[in-house]
Structure formats: structure tokens, C-alpha cells
Amino acid sequence: MGKVKSLSDLKKMREELQSKITLREKRGHPEEMVQVKVAMATCSIASGAKETMDYIVNELDNRAIDAVVTHTGCMGFCYAEPTIEVILPGEEPVIFGYVDTKKAQEIIEKYIQGGELVDGIIPVTYETIDDHNKE
Amino acid sequence: MTKFKNQVLVCAGTGCRASQSENIVQNLIRSIDENGLEDEVQVVRTGCFGFCEKGPIVKMMPDNTFYVHVSPDDASELVSEHLVKGRKVDRLLYTDPETHKKITDSKHMGFYKKQIRIALRNCGFVNPEDIDEYIAHDGYQALGKILSEMTPEEVIDILKKSGLRGRGGGGFPTGLKWELTRKVEADQKYVVCNADEGDPGAFMDRSILEGDPHTVLEAMAINGYCTGASKGLIYIRAEYPLAIERLKIAIDQAREYGLLGENIFGTDFSFDIELRYGAGAFVCGEETALIHSMEGLRGEPTVKPPFPSKSGYKGKPTNVNNVETYANVPVIILKGADWFASIGTEKSKGTKVFALAGKVNNVGLIEVPMGTTLREVIFDIGGGIKGGKKFKAVQTGGPSGGCLTEKHLDIPIDYDNLIASGSMMGSGGMIVMDEDDCMVSVAKFYLDFTVEESCGKCAPCRIGNKRLYEILDTITQGKGTEEDLFKLRNLGNVIKDTSLCGLGQTSPNPVLSTMENFYDEYLAHVKDHKCPSGQCKALMQYIINADACVGCTLCARVCPVDAISGEKKMPHEIDQDVCIKCGACMEKCKFGAIFIQ
Numbered sequence: 001m002g003k004v005k006s007l008s009d010l011k012k013m014r015e016e017l018q019s020k021i022t023l024r025e026k027r028g029h030p031e032e033m034v035q036v037k038v039a040m041a042t043c044s045i046a047s048g049a050k051e052t053m054d055y056i057v058n059e060l061d062n063r064a065i066d067a068v069v070t071h072t073g074c075m076g077f078c079y080a081e082p083t084i085e086v087i088l089p090g091e092e093p094v095i096f097g098y099v100d101t102k103k104a105q106e107i108i109e110k111y112i113q114g115g116e117l118v119d120g121i122i123p124v125t126y127e128t129i130d131d132h133n134k135e
Numbered sequence: 136m137t138k139f140k141n142q143v144l145v146c147a148g149t150g151c152r153a154s155q156s157e158n159i160v161q162n163l164i165r166s167i168d169e170n171g172l173e174d175e176v177q178v179v180r181t182g183c184f185g186f187c188e189k190g191p192i193v194k195m196m197p198d199n200t201f202y203v204h205v206s207p208d209d210a211s212e213l214v215s216e217h218l219v220k221g222r223k224v225d226r227l228l229y230t231d232p233e234t235h236k237k238i239t240d241s242k243h244m245g246f247y248k249k250q251i252r253i254a255l256r257n258c259g260f261v262n263p264e265d266i267d268e269y270i271a272h273d274g275y276q277a278l279g280k281i282l283s284e285m286t287p288e289e290v291i292d293i294l295k296k297s298g299l300r301g302r303g304g305g306g307f308p309t310g311l312k313w314e315l316t317r318k319v320e321a322d323q324k325y326v327v328c329n330a331d332e333g334d335p336g337a338f339m340d341r342s343i344l345e346g347d348p349h350t351v352l353e354a355m356a357i358n359g360y361c362t363g364a365s366k367g368l369i370y371i372r373a374e375y376p377l378a379i380e381r382l383k384i385a386i387d388q389a390r391e392y393g394l395l396g397e398n399i400f401g402t403d404f405s406f407d408i409e410l411r412y413g414a415g416a417f418v419c420g421e422e423t424a425l426i427h428s429m430e431g432l433r434g435e436p437t438v439k440p441p442f443p444s445k446s447g448y449k450g451k452p453t454n455v456n457n458v459e460t461y462a463n464v465p466v467i468i469l470k471g472a473d474w475f476a477s478i479g480t481e482k483s484k485g486t487k488v489f490a491l492a493g494k495v496n497n498v499g500l501i502e503v504p505m506g507t508t509l510r511e512v513i514f515d516i517g518g519g520i521k522g523g524k525k526f527k528a529v530q531t532g533g534p535s536g537g538c539l540t541e542k543h544l545d546i547p548i549d550y551d552n553l554i555a556s557g558s559m560m561g562s563g564g565m566i567v568m569d570e571d572d573c574m575v576s577v578a579k580f581y582l583d584f585t586v587e588e589s590c591g592k593c594a595p596c597r598i599g600n601k602r603l604y605e606i607l608d609t610i611t612q613g614k615g616t617e618e619d620l621f622k623l624r625n626l627g628n629v630i631k632d633t634s635l636c637g638l639g640q641t642s643p644n645p646v647l648s649t650m651e652n653f654y655d656e657y658l659a660h661v662k663d664h665k666c667p668s669g670q671c672k673a674l675m676q677y678i679i680n681a682d683a684c685v686g687c688t689l690c691a692r693v694c695p696v697d698a699i700s701g702e703k704k705m706p707h708e709i710d711q712d713v714c715i716k717c718g719a720c721m722e723k724c725k726f727g728a729i730f731i732q
């Protein structure tokens with residue numbers, strides 16, 4: 001992508017990126033893929049987030065599941081690291097805690113493939129800026 | 136694609152589990168089976184909802200109904216009413232404390248959320264190594280907006296109106312600081328980001344940099360435009376390799392997009408950012424010491440004034456702000472001063488990020504509106520005290536702060552209330568202590584830290600803190616006197632009054648505040664030579680209960696210093712002068728005959 005030369009450039013870019021990257025705003029589009037975000041801050045890595053991420057990437061590949069796996073920052077649930085967020089097409093994002101490779105396997109098998117929730121969901125305990133605005 | 140028609144989420148966080156949430160799960164499953172719904176309804180255990188005071192909590196999906204104070208006996212009614220007949224169980228709904236109305240509709244289910252993520256808005260959402268994701272989440276829009284549409288004065292005005300205050304500890308009004316730097320005439324000015332984060336137990340700045348580095352870059356550029364600086368420096372400790380790595384990637388990407396560098400957004404504003412590494416000295420978080428460290432000099436503070444806004448890096452006007460302070464800026468510009476000022480208390484606006492640690496169940500990074508009480512933070516969001524123990528105190532403000540107790544739990548947290556209660560906001564470390572913690576030892580722990588971290592430039596801090604530490608050590612050894620308590624208080628106040636920088640001026644706070652709130656505990660150490668919480672090793676004795684001892688000799692054999700003697704099949708005894716209090720005997724005794732006094 002070239003240089004941003006003006007505010008309208010940036011706005012255009014934002015629109016493009018929003019529809020291009022599979023983001024939360026796009027929830028509900030059926031052609032979308034499964035998204036997995038792995039929290040990858042210092043505390044997450046210390047609790048094994050890298051192993052979890054590697055495992056998830058491989059396992060999704062092995063099972064030929066079309067998915068994007070990315071890393072992200074601290075979700076705030078340090079007591080439950082490693083934490084991951086899974087967004088199934090058309091569904092609300094779900095955060096899981098204590099995701100070691102065993103839990104990751106269960107999540108892939110039951111939730112991602114079977115659409116069945118598994119124990120260990122972490123409820124989102126905060127409002128986002130957008131939630132707050134709606135009040 | 137969800138297989139089940141309904142899901143019942145049951146909180147299995149530590150708090151709710153203690154109040155029988157597992158029984159609720161079992162009863163729900165049984166009831167669902169009895170009603171033949173097992174293929175339609177799934178019961179799922181979840182982590183903490185952060186609303187433990189109202190637990191156990193059960194949430195129905197997909198309609199989002201939230202039930203509070205549920206007991207195992209309520210399970211069958213929830214199934215037969217809510218799931219079978221589709222009627223809400225009124226008596227278990229949450230009552231809004233203000234309107235006294237039951238909350239039934241799913242649109243207003245955010246009420247239990249005590250946190251608002253402003254500074255952390257992108258942490259855990261965007262990929263920190265991809266500028267595109269940041270841009271898709273309104274990134275760099277604030278910078279674009281001010282460069283194209285606003286004068287520096289207008290931006291500063293927004294910040295002043297928003298009420299944003301520095302999150303690095305002091306709480307100085309941010310807009311005012313920017314204005315001060317702006318007003319000084321100079322050929323070169325600097326924007327500095329303080330990412331030293333030296334408080335033991337604090338990790339919010341690290342998390343912001345690791346999770347959302349572009350926010351800080353954008354805010355620094357905004358600051359550059361307002362103050363007239365073309366150069367930014369981030370002072371970060373070398374112990375944060377991941378944050379450094381992500382910052383480097385972010386800076387490269389921003390340069391590539393022309394969001395840093397020459398003629399940003401096609402205007403004549405140019406701005407670039409470089410990193411400077413600290414070696415992890417606490418005192419280098421103090422702004423003057425930080426600046427000297429960046430200049431290649433010893434990391435020692437100098438007297439203020441002159442303030443950095445007048446004479447900072449290389450003698451030029453320099454604006455120093457904390458990471459979290461910067462993280463608030465772009466949102467304030469996009470959402471407006473009024474929006475920000477609507478959150479928080481009268482004199483402290485917005486939110487504060489805390490690193491919640493110590494003896495709480497949900498250790499984590501939290502962001503709450505100013506004015507939230509310590510009780511809500513520790514017992515709702517934090518899920519209460521580990522192992523069901525009793526809350527004793529919470530240390531805010533790190534080594535510069537103080538211990539707050541039970542009586543402070545309902546005070547709304549903001550800069551001024553914390554100071555009035557004998558502590559301070561500090562950078563946002565919050566360490567929770569339970570009944571097992573000895574407050575003299577806690578004070579000693581923090582003093583040990585300051586003695587280690589004092590730069591040594593001025594005598595009160597260098598020598599005084601060492602003496603304070605020695606007195607505390609004597610007390611924990613059981614050799615203290617009441618006179619020592621008097622000395623502690625006296626010396627502490629002298630150090631506060633006469634030290635050169637903020638480190639020394641605040642270092643006695645942990646001692647003074649624990650003495651204020653736990654004087655009895657100090658007295659017990661010096662008068663009765665006892666440590667009420669059994670933490671001070673020198674003050675405890677391992678004792679063999681002669682009635683319970685069968686004389687198996689096992690303890691005598693494991694004792695590494697041969698302090699235990701006794702005939703076979705006869706009660707044994709521990710020689711207190713020899714005992715080193717390692718506890719090996721107590722661990723091995725099969726008859727529970729050894730206890731601590």
C-alpha cells in the first residue's frame with residue numbers, strides 16, 4: 001500500500017481495510033472464514049501461548065478447516081492464560097481460557113467443527129467504547 | 136451452525152464455585168434430561184462474569200437473560216419455566232439498584248460489566264503487528280483529523296476540557312502540560328513517552344505497547360503537532376523485548392505508510408520517533424532522571440524547576456507523558472471531550488488501568504472508570520480473595536503508595552481520594568493481601584526495593600531508607616522496641632520532607648501507612664515478640680505437642696541441624712536455639728504433633 005497523503009486517503013483506506021480484513025464488523029457474512037485470535041503478550045507467552053498457537057495452526061490445517069489464525073495483545077484475563085478468541089461465521093466472538101493443546105483440540109473438535117460450546121468460556125467483563133456510546 | 140437451540144452458561148469462576156455452581160450445573164443437566172431437552176439445550180461452565188457479589192450467575196443464550204443468586208434448587212424451575220415454557224423466572228432476575236426494576240430485556244445486559252476499555256480498546260482485538268488492522272479500527276484518524284482540520288490550540292483545548300490527567304503517577308493535567316511545552320519558544324522540542332514502568336507488579340504499559348503500539352505512536356505525533364516538536368523518543372526498559380519488537384515493527388510500518396516522517400497527510404508537519412533503552416532502574420522512570428539517562432548521563436534526577444517542559448532533553452523543551460496517558464488521546468479527539476468527561480468522578484475523568492495481582496482469584500489487567508470502589512475491583516472483578524481467606528489490605532501505588540484496608544473498600548477510586556486515604560494512584564499496580572500477610576514484612580519488602588533502587592544522590596534517601604530498612608529488619612527479628620516505632624515514624628517523615636526526588640519523597644509511605652493502619656501488628660512484634668500472621672520466621676517456634684507425639688523419631692532424622700532430641704517411643708523436643716525454622720519436621724510428622732506458635 002502506498003503512502004497516505006490526506007485524511008480522505010486514510011478514510012478510504014479504512015473502508016477498504018474494514019471490508020477486506022476479516023474483522024468483527026463483518027460478522028454475519030456467510031462467506032467468511034473461522035477466525036482464531038491468540039492473545040500473545042508476555043504473560044500469555046510465559047503460559048504457553050506460542051505452543052497453543054502452533055498447535056491450532058497445524059491442527060486446523062490437518063483437518064482442512066479454512067481459518068485465519070492471528071495473534072493479538074493482552075485480553076486482560078491473565079489468570080486464565082493462554083486465552084484465545086474464536087469467531088465462527090455469523091456468531092458472536094467467544095473467548096476461551098486456559099487453552100493448552102488439549103483444550104485447543106477440544107475447542108477445534110467440538111466448537112469449531114461441531115458448533116457446540118465447551119466449558120471454559122470467559123465472559124467478556126468489560127464494555128467497549130462503542131457499547132458505552134449506545135447507552 | 137450452532138447445534139443446540141439454547142445454551143445455559145453457568146459461572147464456574149472461583150467465587151461462584153464456592154457457592155455451589157457445580158451443583159447447579161448437575162441439577163440443570165438432570166432437569167434438562169427429565170424434560171427430554173438434551174439434544175436442544177447445552178449446559179456450559181464459564182469463567183468469571185466479574186459480578187461475584189451477585190453470584191452464582193446463570194446466563195441463558197441466545198436471549199441473553201441473566202439470572203443472579205441462583206441456587207441448586209432453582210435449576211428445575213429455570214428449566215421448566217425458561218426453557219420449556221419460554222417464561223422468565225422473575226424472582227431470579229437482577230434488580231436495577233436505581234430504578235428498582237427487574238432487568239429483563241437483553242439490550243440492557245451490560246449492567247454487570249464494571250469495566251470500560253478505553254486505553255485498552257484495541258488490546259486483544261487487533262493484531263499489533265499489522266497497521267492495517269489498527270487503521271480499520273479508526274487508527275490514525277485522530278492524527279489525520281487534527282492535521283487537516285484543527286489548530287494546535289483547539290486540540291489542547293479538547294484535552295483540557297476532557298479532564299485527562301497523567302497516568303504515570305502524579306496525575307498532572309495533560310492538556311495543561313502540553314500547553315506549557317507549546318508556549319516555550321525553541322528551535323527544537325521533543326516528545327517523550329515514559330515506558331519505564333518500574334513498579335513491582337505493574338504491567339499495564341507493557342501490555343498496551345505489546346497489544347496496541349500504534350496508539351502510542353499516533354498520540355505522540357499528535358503531541359508533536361500541538362507542542363511544535365518534530366522528534367519523539369520512547370524510553371523503554373530493555374527487559375521488555377516483546378514490546379520493543381512490536382514498537383519497532385509499528386514504527387517501520389507507520390513510516391512506510393507516511394504516517395511518520397516528512398509531510399504527514401500532505402501537510403508541512405513532519406515527525407519521527409526513535410526508541411531509547413533503559414536498563415531497568417526504577418529511578419529512571421522519574422522524568423528528569425529519564426531524560427539524563429537518554430542523554431547518556433547517569434540516570435539521576437535533578438531539581439525541578441526547571442521542568443522538562445522548559446528545559447528537558449538536551450536542554451530543549453520536552454513533553455514527557457506516560458504510555459497509558461498517550462493511549463487515551465486519540466479516542467478523546469475522535470469522541471470528544473464531553474464524552475470522556477462523562478466518565479469518572481468530578482476531578483478524575485475517564486478510566487484507569489490496574490494490574491490486579493496478589494491474593495485475588497482473577498489476577499489480570501483491568502480498566503475501570505474512575506470512581507469505581509476498591510470493593511468492586513477486588514470482590515467483583517477480582518473474584519474475591521484466593522482460597523476463601525479474609526481480605527486484609529491492598530497496596531496501591533507500588534513502593535511509593537500505601538496500604539489501604541477494609542475501611543477504605545467503599546471509597547471511590549480517584550487521584551484525590553487515594554491520597555486522602557494515605558496512598559496514591561501511582562502507575563496502577565494493585566496488590567491484594569490476605570490475613571496471612573504480615574504488614575511489617577510487607578513494608579520491609581517495599582523498603583528493600585527502594586534501598587536497592589535509590590540512586591544515592593541525596594543523603595536522606597540513600598542513608599535514611601537504609602536505616603528504615605534496618606529498623607524494620609530488627610523488628611521482624613523480634614529484637615525491636617517501642618522506641619523503634621517512634622524512630623520509624625520520625626525518620627520516615629524526615630526522608631519524605633528532605634529527599635530530592637519523588638522516589639525518596641514517597642519511599643517511607645508503605646511503612647507509614649502500615650503503621651497507621653496496623654499499629655497493633657507492629658506492637659505485637661515489639662512488645663510480645665509475636666508475629667500475628669505467623670510470617671516472621673524469627674518470631675515463630677515449632678513446638679512438639681507431647682500428648683500427640685509417639686516418639687517415632689522421624690522428625691529427629693529429617694531435621695537438618697539436629698535440633699530435635701528424645702528417646703524412642705517417648706515425646707520429642709525441639710531446641711529453639713538450634714532450630715532454623717525450616718519446617719521439615721512438621722511436614723514429615725505423620726501424627727500432626729508439631730505446630731507453630
Ligand SMILES: Cc1cc2nc3c(=O)[nH]c(=O)nc-3n(C[C@H](O)[C@H](O)[C@H](O)COP(=O)(O)O)c2cc1C
Binds near residue numbers: 305334417636
Ligand atoms: C521514582 C519515580 C518513578 C517513576 N516511574 C515512572 C514510570 O515508570 N512510568 C511513568 O510513566 N512515570 C513514572 N514516574 C512519573 C514521571 O516522573 C512523570 O511524572 C510521568 O512520566 C509524567 O507523565 P504523565 O503526566 O503522563 O503521568 C515516576 C516518578 C518517580 C518519582
Ligand code: SF4
Binds near residue numbers: 435589592596636
Ligand atoms: S531521593 Fe533517592 S532516588 Fe531521588 S535523587 Fe535522592 S537519592 Fe536519588
